[in-house]
Amino acid sequence: MDASDSMDEPMPIFYIGHHETSPSMAVSEELIQHGQDLGYDMITAPITNSHFHGRVLELLGSYNQALADSSLPSDAQPLPLIPALEPSDTNLGPTDSISQLVVFASSWIDLSSPDPVIAYLSRQVLNLEIAYAAFCGVVTLVIPGPRLSHGSNGVAQYARAIKEALSSGGYLQVHILMPMDSCRSADSQEDVGDLARFARPEYLSGSSAQAGRPGPFRSWDAWNTVRSVCKYNNRLSIALETPRRLPCLALQTRWYSEPVRLLLIPSSSFLTNARGSSVLSKAHQHFIFRMMRLQRPPWLLLSGLGPLPGVDDPNMIMTYPDGHLSPRTAADASPRSSMSPSPTPAEAAQMPKTSKKKTNNADPTPHLSYLRYLQRNQPPKTMIERFGGGFQDYLQSPLQPLSDNLESITYEVFEKDPIKYAWYENAIAQGLYDWKAQQKTTSSGDGSVVVAVVGSGRGPLVTRALNASKSTGIPVRVYAIEKNPNAYVLLQRHNVEDWTRQVTVVKTDMRAWKGPSLADGTFGKVDILVSELLGSFADNELSPECLDGVQHVLNPQDGISIPASYTAHFTPIATPRVWSDIFSRSVTADPTAFDIPWVVMLQQLDYLSTEPQTESSQSQLLNGAKPNQLNLEAPLTPVVQTAWKFSHPLHPSILAQSSLRRGGSAIGGGGGFTGGDGANEHNTRDCCLTFPIQEQGVCHGLGGYFETVLYSGTQGSVELSTNPVTMEQKSKDMISWFPIFFPLKTPMHLPAKSEVQVSMWRQTDDRKVWYEWLVESFMTVDGRRIRLSTSDLHSSKASGCLM
Known part of the structure; x- marks a missing residue:
């Protein structure tokens, strides 16, 4: 592009x-x-008017007067009932223009009131308004948020009322009006007719004490309670009010993810x-x-x-x-x-x-x-935004490159990457340069360096290998190995039309290839082995297993593998939208949806474990940066840790032991831990990592990334990265890989100043590879580390990558 x-x-x-x-x-x-x-695209309107408000206040006044005049206890008096709406109570009607309105429920109700009469009246008002709005054909409804001064009990009461209201307006999109922080909340009660003003004192003392000290995340925490009680209903969202002075970047990013x-x-x-x-x-x-x-x-x-x-x-x-x-x-x-x-x-x-x-x-x-x-x-x-239009937060199942033959369009998406193949060409060129500078003996016999592109797809790396040979002046003999019979046809056409028959195209699984055929009927070796088998989590598309299987063709003394190594990384994240999509799938289509590591271009997320940047976007703003000069990515640096590493080529002794185990011989041991002979257990991995949590939040899962060293030689290292911490430095604007997301079946609430401990395993039974993950939350109190919660043990075995 x-x-x-x-x-x-x-x-x-x-x-x-x-x-x-x-x-x-x-x-x-x-x-x-x-x-x-x-020039406005829409205007807003209240559902009911002052006449209805006056009727409700009159009803409340009559009820309170009846209580004062009666000798009976209050629980013997029936609660006040609001009669049905009258024409004079509302100015709305089912007109052709109703869809152009954003309607607001009455701001003077108090669904979270500790006074049962005020709460009861407020629920009646809301239900009457929602029912009438739905009848009129209203699409977008805004409801005032909970009064934070009533504490957690009030928020829970409010959440239940909203869940009840959602069931009565089946097509309404309900937006909860929330302040961005707690400095200015719905508790302002500017209207003298606000029902909260009429709550009886005996009910207010307890709620005031329970409310506690206000904090910047208090408003978000109330929203989180509401949407959790409503089970992430896809008709429930937020109307967010911005203050004159924006809160800290951590809170801004939290709202961004919602x-x-x-x-x-x-x-x-x-x-x-x-x-x-x-x-x-x-x-x-x-x-x-x-x-x-x-x-x-x-x-x-x-x-x-x-x-x-x-x-x-x-x-x-x-x-x-x-x-x-x-x-x-x-x-x-x-x-x-x-x-x-x-x-x-x-x-x-x-x-x-x-x-x-x-x-x-x-x-x-x-x-x-x-x-x-x-x-x-x-x-x-940005380049990624232009390429990723339509892909943001869209769930994709990981590829099965060994068991499935990819379509041409899939290869085409990879080939549009402006960075990846240029970096591969640079890595091959440096490998050729070092080979000649170190006067290594080639496997060709005529001085040409033998290069094999295994899993060559439609051939972009083959072209890059030929380009590297031309730029360095070092002759090569190139082999293109591909198991996909359809891609094999295209490779042969490229060889005739584009590569002037310089390439030997071989149709086979790379693990079955015996190496370059020699004149005497034997098979030679390869000097440089090039592959692009990496997945979103580095090893999730079986790069280790494939490269182990083809390593027997690599020059045992000086052979180079590109990539030389790769590492998997992850961090806990909040991503309500993605989690909600997975939840919907688990209910309607796939009960194993929460046990699948999904490939997804994560956009609307919040990193839960962060550390301050030396110069954040906020400081750039304060220093006078123009808006069009700002980086619109998340302004806080996430804590992303390394899960494990794979390197190639492997030491021959590891492959020798793997060969002994294959077939179940006595000398090979007693079989694998998870089934099979255990021949692939050298590619199992596990880790246990701890992440600090600065601010309270909800963990919906783990965002997974990778880094790879394609080649490291005398001129330095050529590296690729999808890790948000290092991608800008190592491979800015690379678009070939989206992150991977390991979801949690139940979102985990994390208090401020707590820790998240993640245990993860890469498992195999010689037929497939899968992942298992477990998340735990801890907090240190008085020097003691206390476990707060533990997730299910998730396993992707049912959808593992087939070998």
Whole structure:
């Protein structure tokens, strides 16, 4: 992919709405149209109005008065029941434009109240509103989050109410309104009619004590409780309100990993620059840009701006749109190709006459215009973002390269990598250079270095080997070994049309190949053995087993293996979206889904074990970096540890012992631990690693990566890496491999300042290879290490990689 390709890459479109916190007028078709004429994609509306609010307060007042006048105990009085909605209680109806509204449940309810009467009334209000919204055809519903001042009991009570509400609105997408941190929460109770104000004192004393000291992760912890009780319901997500000052990067990244579908930007979050314009801080810009790169980016809601401007100004009323974009809106839109997304509803509603209807040049929507400016000036997509469009957080089963013959399109995806094959060519060239410089004897007899590309696929490494020979001036004799009969046809065609018959193409499993055929009927050796058998976790596609099986053809004195070694790495991560997808599969299609290591381009995740960077993105912002100069990757460095290592070629004594065990001879021992003869047990591995957890979180599984040394010689090492800590340094923009994800059947809650201990095994029974993993949580209290929880022992044996 060259630079011209990247210029045509469509950038994310911002879908922006207007949210009036205290509506001044009823929502109508005209008001919706006016919002679109101003450039908004959507507006918000409450389900019920002040008339309904007054009825509920009157009912509560009557109930309290009855309690005061009665000599009976309170539990002898029936709880107050709210009658069905009346036409005067709501301005909504099942109109054609209802889908263009984001509706809000009443903010004055308190589902988490310790007062049973207030909680009961709040649940009734919510259920009435949800039922009516669903009847009207509403798609997007926002519910105020739990009152954090009521403590954990209040959050649990709130979560149960939300689970109950989800069952009554089967098609509604429910968004829980949460503050980004706990500094400004739903406890503000600015409305004098807030039901929380009427909670009886005898019920409040206990909840206040239970609430404890506020912490930055308190709001996220409440959300985690709600979604856990609701079993990660895919209709439940977050409406996140950004504060004027963003919290720490760790908390920002935590919210980034969560299903945020609405991002509320209050007017108080804007600053005023030297020209008097409303702008967002660079930290806010960075956070918005990062959120908009998600596979499902959130909608943006501007709140606290008051009513839509010009509602009562006849000069601001615009004629019915004809579907053409105004020049202003066209300038705001991102460049589009024929395959780009359709215009937003607001863009489609713009008219060429718009600017003529205004009486002056003042911008009636400066905050909206600023967000459109940010839309036009987003940082360019990285190579990985351009290549991975559509693959982010998409689950893929690991390949079975030995038992299955890959399709051409699979090979083609690998071959698009701009880094991998250039690095391989460099490694081969350095190996040839060192071979000549050290005056090693070749296996050809005529001075040519014998190079075998095993598992050559469609032949990209064969081409690179020939290129390396040409660039170094060192002659080679190249063999291409491939078991796939379909790829074999293409290799022969390449040999005639592209390689001028310089290559010997052999169709066989590399483990069965006896080596280069010699004139006397015997078989020779190979000087450089080149392979690209690595998987997302290095060894998960049986590279060790394949290279062991073909090592007998390698020059025993000076033979070079490319790659020379590789290591597997992992770290605990939070990835609610991926876990939710696996959970859905386990319920509907595959009960073993949690025992499969999935290949997935991890995007919406949070690293649970991190360490500070010497210069993070936050410090870059403070030092004046422009938004389009920022790295939109996770700003904290994860703690990624090494599980195990494989090196090639193996010492001959290891292969000799393996050969003795194969067949079950007495001298070979008593058989394998997990079945078979144990001939492959030299390729088993295990590890037990501990990761520090700085902030509380939930572990959904392990993110797995690899590093490999292709060749290490006199000119240094040629290395590849998918490890997020070292990839930038070793092989930036490499796209051939996505990470691997080892899921947990039950998400594990991790307290702050705790430890995660991961035990992992690579197992084999001579017929297949599989992984087993176990995660434990510990905390040190008064010098004692206490186990907090233990996961199931997961095993991928049922879906292991066949040998």
